[in-house]
Amino acid sequence: MQAVYLYGLKHELKSMKTIIISIVFIGLSFLIAKYSGSLSIILDSNGSSPAIQLMFLCYAFMGFLFSSILFGGIVSKEVETETLRYITPYLSRRKIYTAKYLITITYFLLVILLALIVVFSVRGVIVVPWRDLLSIIVFFLYIESVIIMVSTISKNERTATLVGIVLSLLFPAIFTVAYFRDNIFLDVIDWLLPYRYLEGENSWELLILLLLACAAFYVGMVIFERKEI
Amino acid sequence: MIECFSINKSFNKNKVLKDVSLQVKNNQITSLIGSNGAGKSTLIGVMVGYYRIDSGKVMKSNISVMPDANSLFEDFTGEEFLNFMSKLKKISNTRALELADALMLKEDLKKKISGYSFGMKKKISFIQACIGNYDTYILDEPTSGVDEPSAIMMLEIVEQLKESGSAILLTSHNLDELERVSDFVYIIENGEIVSKGSVADIISRKSSQNNLLYVLKSLKASEIYRTITEYFNIEIKIQSKTELELEIKNEKELREVLSYIFEKEYLITEIYQKKKSLRETVYKK
Numbered sequence: 001m002q003a004v005y006l007y008g009l010k011h012e013l014k015s016m017k018t019i020i021i022s023i024v025f026i027g028l029s030f031l032i033a034k035y036s037g038s039l040s041i042i043l044d045s046n047g048s049s050p051a052i053q054l055m056f057l058c059y060a061f062m063g064f065l066f067s068s069i070l071f072g073g074i075v076s077k078e079v080e081t082e083t084l085r086y087i088t089p090y091l092s093r094r095k096i097y098t099a100k101y102l103i104t105i106t107y108f109l110l111v112i113l114l115a116l117i118v119v120f121s122v123r124g125v126i127v128v129p130w131r132d133l134l135s136i137i138v139f140f141l142y143i144e145s146v147i148i149m150v151s152t153i154s155k156n157e158r159t160a161t162l163v164g165i166v167l168s169l170l171f172p173a174i175f176t177v178a179y180f181r182d183n184i185f186l187d188v189i190d191w192l193l194p195y196r197y198l199e200g201e202n203s204w205e206l207l208i209l210l211l212l213a214c215a216a217f218y219v220g221m222v223i224f225e226r227k228e229i
Numbered sequence: 230m231i232e233c234f235s236i237n238k239s240f241n242k243n244k245v246l247k248d249v250s251l252q253v254k255n256n257q258i259t260s261l262i263g264s265n266g267a268g269k270s271t272l273i274g275v276m277v278g279y280y281r282i283d284s285g286k287v288m289k290s291n292i293s294v295m296p297d298a299n300s301l302f303e304d305f306t307g308e309e310f311l312n313f314m315s316k317l318k319k320i321s322n323t324r325a326l327e328l329a330d331a332l333m334l335k336e337d338l339k340k341k342i343s344g345y346s347f348g349m350k351k352k353i354s355f356i357q358a359c360i361g362n363y364d365t366y367i368l369d370e371p372t373s374g375v376d377e378p379s380a381i382m383m384l385e386i387v388e389q390l391k392e393s394g395s396a397i398l399l400t401s402h403n404l405d406e407l408e409r410v411s412d413f414v415y416i417i418e419n420g421e422i423v424s425k426g427s428v429a430d431i432i433s434r435k436s437s438q439n440n441l442l443y444v445l446k447s448l449k450a451s452e453i454y455r456t457i458t459e460y461f462n463i464e465i466k467i468q469s470k471t472e473l474e475l476e477i478k479n480e481k482e483l484r485e486v487l488s489y490i491f492e493k494e495y496l497i498t499e500i501y502q503k504k505k506s507l508r509e510t511v512y513k514k
Contacts, residue, residue, distance in 0.1 A: 003316035011304060082300035086357065089277050089294050090317050228280045 004087060004099040009106055012070070021066045022111060028062075029055050029115035033122035049129040052119060056136040059115070060198055061172055063108065063140060067147045068164025071104045073157030074148060075224065080156045084229045093225045097148070101217065104144040112136060135198050138206050142194045142213040149220030152227065171195070230255050230396050231276055231292070231365050236285035238275055238420075245271045247420045249285075253365060258387065258397045260407045262511060263417035269400045270297075272417070273367055276398075293318075294367040295358035298350040298374075303343040307334065307353050310342060311360075318361040328356040328386065332379050347374045352383075359386055365396040372406060384410055404508035416511060432510045440464075440476045443483065446499040447471060453495050461486060474503065 012018055032055045075097075078084040087096055112133075120126045147164055154160035175195040178186035190196055197209040231253040238246040246268050253259045263269050274280045276287055277294050302310055311325040329335045332352045342350065355371050368387065372380035387410065391397050401407050407414070408428050416424040416431070424431055447453055450471050457465055457475075463486070464476035477483045490497065 003313055007309075007313050007316075081303075082297065083302050085277075085279060085294075085296040085300055086302070086314065087317065088279070089292055226281070 001091060001095040001099045004091060004096055005102055008074075008100060008103045012103055012107060017070055018107070021070060022114075024066075025059065025062070025111045026114055026118055028058055029118045030122060032058070033119040048132050049127055051123070052116070052127075052129050053132050055115060055119065056132055057198065059112070059136060060139055060195065064143050064147075064168035064171065065165060067104065067108075067140075067143055068150075068161055068168050070107070071144070071147050072151055072154075072161030072164045074100050074104065075151040076154045076160040077157040079227065079229050082229065088229065094221060097152075097221045097224045101144060101148050104148060105141065108140045108144070109137070131203065134203075135206060138209050138213065139194050139198060142209055142216065145213045145216035145220065149216050149223070152220045152224045230290065231398070232288040233272070233276065234286045234288075236272070236275055236287065237283045238271060238280060239283055245420050246275065246282075249417070249420070249422055251415050251422060251425070253396045253398045254413070255364070255394055255396045256391060257412040258391050258399060258410050259413045259415065260411040261398060261400045261415050261417060262404065262407065262507075263400075267417045268420040269417060270369065271420075273369055273398070273400070277367065290364035292365045292367060293358050293361055293363040295354050295369055295371060297369065298347065298354040301342050301345075301350055301354060304341065306341050307338040307345070307349075310353060311338070311357060314357040315360060320361050324360045325356055328359060329353075331382055331386075332356065348376060348379070351375050352379060355383055355386075359390065363395060365398065366390055367398045369400050370402065371399070372401065372403060380406070404511060405506065408507040414507070428507055432505050432507060440478055441480075441483070442503040442505065443475045443477055444468075444499070444501055444503050445473045445475055445497060447473075447495060447497050449495050453490060453493075456493055456495075457486060457489070460489060471498075 032051060036051055036054060073080075078087075084096070116128075146167070150163050150167070151157075151160040154163060171193050172195060174186065174189055175193050177183075178190040191208070192212060194209055194212075197205050231251075233249060233251050236246050236249040237244070249268070249272060251259075251261075251272075261269050261272065271280065273294070275282050276289065277292060302313075305313065307329070311329065312322050315322040315325050326335070326338075329338055329352075332355070334349060334352050334356070337345065337349060342353065345353070351371065351374050355368065358366060358368060358371075366387075371383050371387070375383065384406065387397055387399070399407065399411070411428055414424075414426065414428055414431055415422050445453070448471055450467065450469075450473050454465055454467055454473055457463065461482075463478075463482070466474040468474050475486065477486065487497075487500075
């Protein structure tokens with residue numbers, strides 16, 4: 001599993017797409033740190049840092065879209081090109097799936113870490129808003145479990161990327177409509193989407209998001225185990 | 230060892246494997262022969278776990294496999310790929326580099342696989358299959374597209390794996406090659422095993438159903454050809470100015486033909502029965 005994880009991570013980090021998207025994320029963190037002077041970085045009474053919270057909110061909305069572009073093919077491409085045939089005789093499908101999931105999570109953890117370093121460097125102060133940090137990490141655990149599940153279900157990379165992009169636009173649209181309109185159906189769907197948990201007042205609600213992430217991960221893994229390659 | 234019991238497999242209601250049973254035994258090279266679309270790759274896919282079976286059972290231990298060379302990781306260099314496979318199999322890359330050297334691929338390991346020729350891809354796919362200690366090795370057309378010296382080396386490596394106690398399953402369209410190395414052969418057609426046995430068994434079984442082939446050499450080969458075709462109803466092929474190939478039903482007919490030739494006072498320099506090859510046995514109708 002280590003081989004699949006390390007080699008896969010190395011190849012993802014070296015790709016042009018990853019470099020460009022990383023520059024976008026880090027550039028955004030720089031701009032927020034430098035030009036949102038009215039937003040304090042210091043932790044407020046809720047333990048949040050307004051500047052970092054804004055940055056994480058932007059990451060949340062962009063993250064789904066960019067994840068689809070970066071990792072839409074993480075499973076589907078290998079099934080399409082049949083390169084998985086070199087791996088499945090020697091490693092269980094569960095471990096392969098887990099390794100690929102960890103690649104996607106590692107990337108975003110690295111991006112978040114770099115972004116925080118940029119913000120702290122520009123503002124000249126180090127504060128760690130643990131609640132916001134935990135929210136964004138769980139958010140990406142959810143997003144990546146959905147992305148990798150879509151990649152597993154899709155026949156090819158192009159379809160997986162397209163479906164991911166559509167979902168990345170649909171999810172926040174549904175969240176926004178549900179926020180402003182009273183509709184029980186939309187409210188139920190809203191509980192399944194990750195955005196309501198980003199600013200949740202209750203920390204326990206993050207557990208729900210974590211459970212949803214685990215469920216999506218499990219469903220994707222079961223599909224992958226049964227998939228013919 | 231791999232044992233398959235009554236394997237059935239369909240793709241979209243199209244049955245590609247029909248009640249297939251076979252064994253790949255340790256210390257043996259087992260070959261699987263069949264034309265394109267016969268079901269060889271599907272059977273391998275079922276054994277390795279690429280496909281689910283509709284019914285039947287596959288019993289196996291650990292397997293190392295050489296998949297299609299067109300499915301390689303194109304972004305990797307040869308060396309990266311071998312290092313990756315060695316790490317995946319939890320072994321050092323020493324053996325992989327040795328085999329790369331033996332197959333004259335060492336100079337190209339720094340290049341990306343996307344730039345490799347078909348033969349080079351075959352070699353690197355073969356190398357990754359042969360490293361590590363496995364009960365069974367499955368090699369799908371290992372020598373096709375490969376230069377002759379490397380093909381000979383690859384078969385030597387396969388023999389070494391056999392000597393080490395492993396089971397080997399080979400597929401190839403080069404039946405001359407399979408005839409040399411195989412201990413046991415399965416012939417598959419339209420998803421069914423139609424024949425099995427050692428090479429000698431298969432040839433002798435088919436030969437008893439078919440006519441005997443004789444090679445006749447004479448300086449007057451063309452005249453003998455004209456004479457025999459006028460008088461006898463047998464198949465004769467002119468192989469060269471001095472060589473004919475005769476298809477005879479039985480020894481009685483052979484005696485009649487030879488008597489006739491001697492009556493006409495033609496001088497025969499050589500006559501012998503031609504041993505049928507595996508290729509002729511399998512593909513001649």
